[in-house]
Each structure stands twice: as structure tokens, then as C-alpha cells.
Amino acid sequence: MLFINYTSQSPTPLIPIRTTYELIRVQKIEVHAFSFSLHLIYQPNQLHNKDYRLILTSQEGKALSPRNLAMAGITNAYSEITPAVPLWLNKGDNAWQLTAATFVGLQSMPGLVILYASIVKKKWAVNSAFMALYAFAAVLICWVLVGYRMAFGDQLLPFWAKGAPSLGQKFLISRAKVPKSTHFRDDGSIETQTVEPFYPMASLVYFQFTFAAITLILLAGSVLGRMNIKAWMAFVPLWLLFSYTVGAFSLWGGGFLYHWGVIDYSGGYVIHLSSGIAGFTAAYWVGPRLKSDRERFPPNNVLLMLCGAGMLWMGWSGFNGGAPYAANIVAPIAVLNTNICAATSLLVWTSLDVVFFGKPSVIGAVQGMMTGLVCITPGAGLVQSWAAILMGMLSGSIPWVSMMVLHKKSALLQKVDDTLGVFHTHAVAGLLGGLLTGLLAEPALCKLMLPVGNSRGAFYGGSGGMxxxxxxxxxxxxxxxxxxxxxxxxLAIRVFIPLRMPEEQLIIGDDAVHGEEAYALWGDGEKYDPTRHGWNTSAYGEEMAPSPYINGARGVTINL
Structure with missing residues (x-):
């Protein structure tokens, strides 16, 4: 703590003269004859940034000496040393934001690529992985060409921003800014300053790209095993630009829902509800898998599936930990709550499997983990940890009921072939998390993060009902x-490209679609040939017969 006198650049001082305030960091030090003039950055309300020119004095009003400054912990760590370290750059925030972005990127590449490749039937492993791989690459190019500024740029409509490239040097090395995030009171005065993190725009563009990419990849889970790959290649950029950017601007970029005070901390609505609903809609229009695939669609590698799921879980620390745009006190709360909710949900889902089916399911545990991660996302940094446990209990049970009970009783849910149940794990869990945030958002935590003052969940009374x-x-x-x-x-794509694969490709799978297979089980790259690899033939003169004891295994009779 430092006692400071200051001269404000603002006409209305926001803190009284000679007050005690926490020093966030030194922006610049200027040495004068009898005092030290500093540019300091502090954070009123712990979030919204203002710059002031401050004259640093001792508690007795005397100018502090260099030794006093050293004792106060003021160093040149954040002063401008080279052109690559501007005055506004916070190296810690920048390092964390890039780390968080990398975590989220690893959730998709290779996390969901591995998960999709292993959770589907063997004949669809390559196709499922490739759909995720393609989406990740296509979204990045579309994002920097026009997508980012459609979601976080200058307003075009109350729910959409003006698209423009995010490729120029001047734009990318400037200080990050969300231009329409300034929130005004009803009388026209500013309640919340423009969001301006202490790192370059390039960091923010990349961080938000990873969110956009994972949304498309999650959506893909609804149409695995039958969507025409060419139709998917056309769908990805169109859906990104005309669907995702609308939700992102409306809730995060300064759109009408953002200024109305809707809470979506890190994507319960923008990412998960959107991907679940869009995936279910896409599954309806694309059509179902083959009847044989719908009836029997076992994972081809459960252990590899767990590896992908583990990367998804651990990567969620960057997902929710990076949402505050700073390495501040909100980030660790969000990370802790994320893991608490995921663990609780996994245990609840697994317990329900044991109670009703007599045995725990590994796939069920992964689904429970997923619903917990999704449910906490809209309120991760805004609810207390006991609330995270409650949200985990509900996210492990309500989506379980919708998937295991309601799905079997609903004609619509039975008709629409949602391959991985994205509707249940993302749409239902995302909606549940958003509504629970409206009940459990803690007022003190909301003040640290939200643009609209006095935000709170209904559980805390006041304006919580609203x-x-x-x-x-x-x-x-x-x-x-x-x-x-x-x-x-x-429907527009269907005019030019069939949405569903032809029957011959659906029967064969990867080999017909890509000319490649996931596993070379019959030699060094050799493909399966029933005349040489069938159950009744052997390179060693062995007669192969089906085992009467184990379904799918093979017995061996050797002719001596």
C-alpha cells in the first residue's frame, strides 16, 4: 500500500486525495528535483482500468527517495525499455492470455480430434478426426479475414458488428480493446469503462479464435458418421460468420444482451448452447446414419478416448481461466470452480449408471465430465465454490435424465440422429448452467467482472429475479x-452439394470417403481383403471358426 497525492487527467476525481490504494503496477517513472512523478495504473472496482499521473509522496508528505521507492517494490520491470515493450503492456497478463489460448487450442487440437477419432466406430475414425482438423484450420483463416471484427468490432446492428480484416501490423500490435464494451447508465454517464486489457490485440484475436474453433468442432459431434465432407467444408465458414459471430457480439462484444446485463462468463450460451442447438438442427437436415450404425456404434479405442477427454478437461482451465482477460483474482476462482463442478458431475453421472444399469460406464463418465464443464462455464468466475458443487450435482443428473429417459420417450429426439448426444451434453447442460448462474451469481464476484452494476443471482435477492x-x-x-x-x-448448401454421403460411402466408411483407414490391422499398410483375411482362411493353413463362447472372438483349429 502507498499513500499518494495525484493530479487526475479526468475532470472528476474518482478517488480522494491522499488516499490509500493498492498499486497494480508502475507505468513510467520520471525523476524530478524534489519528487518522483510516476505514471501508475490501478484498477477501480478491481477491473475497469484508468490511467493517472501521480506524484508519489511519503505518508508525511515528503517526496520519496529512490531508496524509499525500492523499498516500496517499484522497479523498472514495467517501464518502457524497448519498442516491443510499450508502456501499457503487462507481461504477466499477456503471458497468461497466450497460455490460456494455447490450452483452449489444445482442447481442439489434438483433444477433440483424438476424442472423436476414438469414440466412433472404427470405419469412421479418420473422417471424424478430419472434420475437427478441417474446422480448426478453416475457422482461423475466416476469423482473421473478417470474423473477429464481426464479433468484437464496431457495431453494425444491435446483435452484429462490422466485419473487417485483423491482419494489419498497426491493428495487431496496438493495445487490445473491445470498442463497444463501454457501458452507460440511463442518464448517459459512464458506468463501466471500455474493456482494454494490458496486452496487444493479437493476443485477444488468437484467444477468441480458439473459442470460435471449438464451437464448430463441438457442433460436428452431432453429424459424425454420415455428413458429406464437401458439405461440411462449405458449412464451417458460413456458420462461423452468420451464426457464431452474432452470439459472440450480442453477449461479449458489446451487443444488446451484453448491455442489458445478461451473464455468460465464458460461453455457456455463445459456445455450448449454440453448438448443441445448431448441431441438433444440422443432424435433422443431414439425416441419420445407416440403421446398422445407429444400432451398434461402439468406440474403437476407449483408452484413447480417455486421453482426448483428459486433454479436454485440463484445457478447460484456460477456457474459463482466460475469460477475465487478465491474470487477476477472478481467474483462479474460475479454474477452481471449473474442476469442482466437473468432478462432481462425473461422480453423479457414474453413480446413476451404477444404480440404474448395475455397472459404471467409461463413456458415461466422460459425458458426465463434459456436462459439468459445460454447466459451470457461464458462471465459473461468478459463483461460490459451494455453488459449483451444486451445479455439478445438477449437471450430472438433469442431462443424464434427458439422455437416458426423455430421449427414449420423445419422438423428435428419436428421429433426429445426434451422433454423440451433443444436444444433451452441450445444449441442455449449457442452458442449465446459464439459468443456474441467474440464480447463484454472487454479488461481490459480479462486481469484479460484469459491466452492469448490482448484478446478482436471484438467490441473493434484490434485482436477482430480473x-x-x-x-x-x-x-x-x-x-x-x-x-x-x-x-x-x-438448405442453401443443399442446392449445390448433397448434405449426406451416398449409400456406398456410408457402408464402407473412411476408405471410400478418404482412401485411408485408421488402423492397418492386416500387415504393413495392407487393407482388409476377405478372400485372404476372412475367418475361414489363414496364411498358415489354419482353419478359423467362430467361437461359441465369446461373441466376436475366433477359435483356431490347426490341421496337423
Whole structure:
């Protein structure tokens, strides 16, 4: 703590003269004859940044000497040393944001690539992995060409921003900024300053890209095993630009839901509700898998599936930990709550499997983990940890009921072939998390993060009831927009490209679609040939016969 006198650049001082305030970091030091003039950066309300020119004095009003400054912990660590270290750059925030972005990127590449390749039937392993791989690359190019600024740029409509490239040097090395995030009170005065993190725009562009990419890859889980790969290649950029950017700007980029006070901390609505609803809609229009695939679709590698799921879980620390745009006190709360909710949800889902089916399911445990991660996302840094446990209990049970009970009783859910159940694990869990945030968002934590003052969950009284209503209305908007936009995009693509693979490709799988197979089980790259590799032939003169004891195994009779 330092006692400071200051001269404000603002006409209305926001802190009293000679007050005690926490020093966040030194921006610049200027040595004068009898005092030290510093540019300091502090954070009123722990988030919204203001720059002031401060004259640093001792508690007795005397100018501090260099020795006093050293004792106060002031160094040149954040002063401008080279052109690559501007005055506004916070190296810690920048390092964390790039780390968080890398965590989220690893969730997709290779996390979901591995998960998809191993959780599907063997004949669809290559195709499923490639759909994720292609989406990751295509989203990045579309994002920097026009997508980022459609989601976080200058306003075009209340729910959409003006698209423009994010490729120029001047733009990327400037200080990060979300231009429409300034929040005004009803009387026109500023309640919350523009979001301006202490790192370059390039860091923010890349961080938000990883969110956009994983949304498309999650959506892909609904149409695995039958969507025409050419149709998917056309769908990815169109859905990114005409569906994802609308939700991102509306809730994060300064759109109408952002300024109305809707809470979506890190993507419960923008990412998970959107991908779940859009995936379900896409599954309806693409059509189902083959009847044989719907009836029997076992994972081809359960252990590899767990590896992909583990990367997804650990990567979520960057997913929710990076949302505050700073290495501040909100980030570790979000990371802790994320893991608490995921663990609780996994245990609840597994317990329900044991109670009702008599044995724990590894796939069920992964689904429970996923619903917990999704559910906590809209409120990870805004709820207390006991609330994270409660959210985990509900996310491990309500989506379980929707998948195991309601799905079997609903004609619509039975008709639509959602390959990996993305509707249940993301749409249901994302909606649940958003509504629970409207109930459990803690007022003190909301003050650290949200643009609208006095935000709180309904559990805490006051305006909390209205907050729950806002969460519900926002969910309806996201659901409606994704149904309409996804439908229009797919119907437009269908005019030129069939959405579903032809029957001969559906029967064969990867070899017909890509000319490649995931596993060379019959020699060094040799493909399966029933005339040489069938059960009744052997290179060693062995007669192969089906085993009467183990389904799918083979007995061996050797002719001596």
C-alpha cells in the first residue's frame, strides 16, 4: 500500500486525495528535483482500468527517495525499455492470455480430434478426426479475414458488428480493446469503462479464435458418421460468420444482451448452447446414419478416448481461466470452480449408471465430465465454490435424465440422429448452467467482472429475479437464432452439394470417403481383403471358426 497525492487527467476525481490504494503496477517513472512523478495504473472496482499521473509522496508528505521507492517494490520491470515493450503492456497478463489460448487450442487440437477419432466406430475414425482438423484450420483463416471484427468490432446492428480484416501490423500490435464494451447508465454517464486489457490485440484475436474453433468442432459431434465432407467444408465458414459471430457480439462484444446485463462468463450460451442447438438442427437436415450404425456404434479405442477427454478437461482451465482477460483474482476462482463442478458431475453421472444399469460406464463418465464443464462455464468466475458443487450435482443428473429417459420417450429426439448426444451434453447442460448462474451469481464476484452494476443471482435477492429472467430471454434468443441460421445455411448448401454421403460411402466408411483407414490391422499398410483375411482362411493353413463362447472372438483349429 502507498499513500499518494495525484493530479487526475479526468475532470472528476474518482478517488480522494491522499488516499490509500493498492498499486497494480508502475507505468513510467520520471525523476524530478524534489519528487518522483510516476505514471501508475490501478484498477477501480478491481477491473475497469484508468490511467493517472501521480506524484508519489511519503505518508508525511515528503517526496520519496529512490531508496524509499525500492523499498516500496517499484522497479523498472514495467517501464518502457524497448519498442516491443510499450508502456501499457503487462507481461504477466499477456503471458497468461497466450497460455490460456494455447490450452483452449489444445482442447481442439489434438483433444477433440483424438476424442472423436476414438469414440466412433472404427470405419469412421479418420473422417471424424478430419472434420475437427478441417474446422480448426478453416475457422482461423475466416476469423482473421473478417470474423473477429464481426464479433468484437464496431457495431453494425444491435446483435452484429462490422466485419473487417485483423491482419494489419498497426491493428495487431496496438493495445487490445473491445470498442463497444463501454457501458452507460440511463442518464448517459459512464458506468463501466471500455474493456482494454494490458496486452496487444493479437493476443485477444488468437484467444477468441480458439473459442470460435471449438464451437464448430463441438457442433460436428452431432453429424459424425454420415455428413458429406464437401458439405461440411462449405458449412464451417458460413456458420462461423452468420451464426457464431452474432452470439459472440450480442453477449461479449458489446451487443444488446451484453448491455442489458445478461451473464455468460465464458460461453455457456455463445459456445455450448449454440453448438448443441445448431448441431441438433444440422443432424435433422443431414439425416441419420445407416440403421446398422445407429444400432451398434461402439468406440474403437476407449483408452484413447480417455486421453482426448483428459486433454479436454485440463484445457478447460484456460477456457474459463482466460475469460477475465487478465491474470487477476477472478481467474483462479474460475479454474477452481471449473474442476469442482466437473468432478462432481462425473461422480453423479457414474453413480446413476451404477444404480440404474448395475455397472459404471467409461463413456458415461466422460459425458458426465463434459456436462459439468459445460454447466459451470457461464458462471465459473461468478459463483461460490459451494455453488459449483451444486451445479455439478445438477449437471450430472438433469442431462443424464434427458439422455437416458426423455430421449427414449420423445419422438423428435428419436428421429433426429445426434451422433454423440451433443444436444444433451452441450445444449441442455449449457442452458442449465446459464439459468443456474441467474440464480447463484454472487454479488461481490459480479462486481469484479460484469459491466452492469448490482448484478446478482436471484438467490441473493434484490434485482436477482430480473437477472434470472434476462438469462432465460437470452437463451431463447440464442436458440432461435441458431435454429434459423443453421437451417438457412444448410438448405442453401443443399442446392449445390448433397448434405449426406451416398449409400456406398456410408457402408464402407473412411476408405471410400478418404482412401485411408485408421488402423492397418492386416500387415504393413495392407487393407482388409476377405478372400485372404476372412475367418475361414489363414496364411498358415489354419482353419478359423467362430467361437461359441465369446461373441466376436475366433477359435483356431490347426490341421496337423
Amino acid at each position: 437477472q434470472f429472467l434476462k438469462q432465460l430471454v437470452a437463451a431463447m434468443f440464442v436458440i432461435a437464432w441458431n435454429i434459423v441460421s443453421t437451417t438457412i445455411i444448410l
